[in-house]
Amino acid sequence: MNAKVTVLEKPRSGGRPRNEATRVLILRTALDLLKKESLQSITIEAIAKAAGVGKATIYRWWTSKAAIVIDAFIEHHIVRTPMRHDLPAGEAIVDHMQHLIEQYAGFPGQIVAQIIGEAQSNPTIIREFRERFHYGRRAVVREAIERWRASGEIDRDIDIEMLMDVLYAPIYLRLLMGHAPLDEKFAQDLPAFVFGLLKAPLPARLKSKKRSRSR
Amino acid sequence: MNAKVTVLEKPRSGGRPRNEATRVLILRTALDLLKKESLQSITIEAIAKAAGVGKATIYRWWTSKAAIVIDAFIEHHIVRTPMRHDLPAGEAIVDHMQHLIEQYAGFPGQIVAQIIGEAQSNPTIIREFRERFHYGRRAVVREAIERWRASGEIDRDIDIEMLMDVLYAPIYLRLLMGHAPLDEKFAQDLPAFVFGLLKAPLPARLKSKKRSRSR
């Protein structure tokens, strides 16, 4: 998104160096404001005021408020959904999906929704978000699915990209459309449903509950 | 979305009646502007000016520009994706998905993306959009899936809501995230993939091409 230097770099020459504390302060302030209102309703002026920072300081380093939020989101590692390598692939994926749903039910989901929303009117933002967040997550999931496929629990010929979308897109749809909650039940039912279709062995955590049959 | 009267009604008593032509003109103008720029960058002032209408006339009948666009979207029946009742359920669903993907690749997709984007900062909008558009479509799809299930081509115990999300959510994810195109190939691969998982008989239109195996 940024020709501008978003992350800290060494200053190429003399002069007062960029104040790291200021940078972090702005990121934190942006997230704080996002807890109370939508990204669209937040203004750069408000961020500057709340952070006790000049507007120019923000404009010097970021191109838009969405860019700030993306930085803050990534920097503060807000979505904590590791893909576990110590578990069998199938179990790791279920674990990952469940953590993601739980995360997206809260503030990180709010942030992701706001960014995607804002991005619909700004190609630069959506591109930045894809490159700095979404592609990374896909890579992690892709690797897990490949491991899973190698284990023989699922069909060797499976279309990985399609499977990824089938597994994760419903989470994003609920996040953005809000037609149904990102709750505990969903965290059980969604993996169970897809694993069932795949004829893959159900991890223990999914067996405990009976498979739901209807909405 | 609207306590306000969005559709034309008979005035209960005195007063100059609402001008239907004006209403339609505003809807059309809003869509025209949306062809050129994002919903966020469109201003109500611009709509009023382009339509040759007073701003008050717009504010009298709509609460936001998103509300106008939802009205316009629904009124002009821009998404023309009928669920065919003359086809076997499985075929009807594939037909429907393919038309939807084709539509969403174009202007209607642009509109839907803009509405969902704007809606992330306005709960009223997302609710209105769900109630006036999304729930209706789900109902149509739900009915088709029930017909399909009754035909015995798919498992009687299938979770219909989950199946719906698995079938359609990937379309919305591509629309909103833009990580991959809503193209001809996707229109083949997505139904083929899910039908494959379901062990459901592939409609003729999907057999012609070989099932893709990887991205």
Add this chain to the structure above:
Amino acid sequence: MNAKVTVLEKPRSGGRPRNEATRVLILRTALDLLKKESLQSITIEAIAKAAGVGKATIYRWWTSKAAIVIDAFIEHHIVRTPMRHDLPAGEAIVDHMQHLIEQYAGFPGQIVAQIIGEAQSNPTIIREFRERFHYGRRAVVREAIERWRASGEIDRDIDIEMLMDVLYAPIYLRLLMGHAPLDEKFAQDLPAFVFGLLKAPLPARLKSKKRSRSR
């Protein structure tokens, strides 16, 4: 001010006749509103609403809110400052001035000030006000001064118009500039001052108090 028919007239042919009660109601409502706020801040819409009358009804009969107020002002005979013919001219004039000051210290003064204020941006209004109010009052005063002159109490060669301005203009200046109050003391001092300059005999009501010497 009005090509329009301001006072009730007989309709030249058929048709529903003008409603006299409505006319009076509008005038009264306008004055009521003027008690609370300035003429400039009053809107025709507010008058219509407060009177329970359609806007068109007002526009049919008056060209501006100032026109309404002038009508109301004249109609309700709000300034009650008769020139007494049963008194000697000098006394009648003092009586008249004192009543005028007393009146202008209250609501009628408020109205006159508002009309003159509004009139500064509307030549039609000031003309109408002159013709329907100010010239009439001048004529009455002029006649009294002529009577006074005939009595021999003042110089036969006196410039009547100038004397009129010298007597009355200070009242209007205080009304409009507000640099000093239109109070009891002023009602004594002003006539006493001018009568002193004229070497005219002081009426009894002015003798009671000693002539003030300075402010």
Add this chain to the structure above:
Amino acid sequence: MNAKVTVLEKPRSGGRPRNEATRVLILRTALDLLKKESLQSITIEAIAKAAGVGKATIYRWWTSKAAIVIDAFIEHHIVRTPMRHDLPAGEAIVDHMQHLIEQYAGFPGQIVAQIIGEAQSNPTIIREFRERFHYGRRAVVREAIERWRASGEIDRDIDIEMLMDVLYAPIYLRLLMGHAPLDEKFAQDLPAFVFGLLKAPLPARLKSKKRSRSR
């Protein structure tokens, strides 16, 4: 009128300093517009546009368009009616009155009338106008009258404030009521009339013409 800083001041700390050129430009533009239309019909938007200035810049420094005009009026020293100290008091006063009448017959009179008119609906404005303009002029005249009184040409016991009103109020009445012109004849007759009443020696410039006897 202004809690706001109307005249240029040094900023107490950081921040871009106020642009003096912009301030002057706004004042000039306001007067320019006033040459063509009434103060009431002028809009702040029009001033901003004509001056090529943002509306916020105007609102930052002035509270109303009347406040701008008062500033402009005072700043540009538009009414040039000095009280001459090199002349005998009586002559200086006549000189002053005649210049004032001449001025008020033109654009400065137009401005003063507009301000007083607008002020009738805005107590803040009339107060500001009194304090920043009217009281100053009264002080100058008062001093001259005191000098005159000291010279022995007029009665030692004269009420100065009353005399001031008697001398000047007729000018304001003509300005605001427009019942008679502020012309050359008036500039002769008004001082001649009052000087006559005062039995004060007529300055040479008034002797040249015969005293008018009636209108």
Add this chain to the structure above:
DNA sequence: CAATAATCGAGACGGTACGTCTTGTCTTCAC
């Protein structure tokens, strides 16, 4: 006594301006 004609309340309409807010740039001073 129906037809005609004007009035009335209500309120939609195209406009315009309001005063506020935000944007992104800029210009100063303090460090």
Add this chain to the structure above:
DNA sequence: GTGAAGACAAGACGTACCGTCTCGATTATTG
């Protein structure tokens, strides 16, 4: 040379009125 403060041009916000208009309903006079 960074950074806080804040002025600045631009222009959209949502509201309020403007003066006009279009309704249905009403109320006289005229044919």
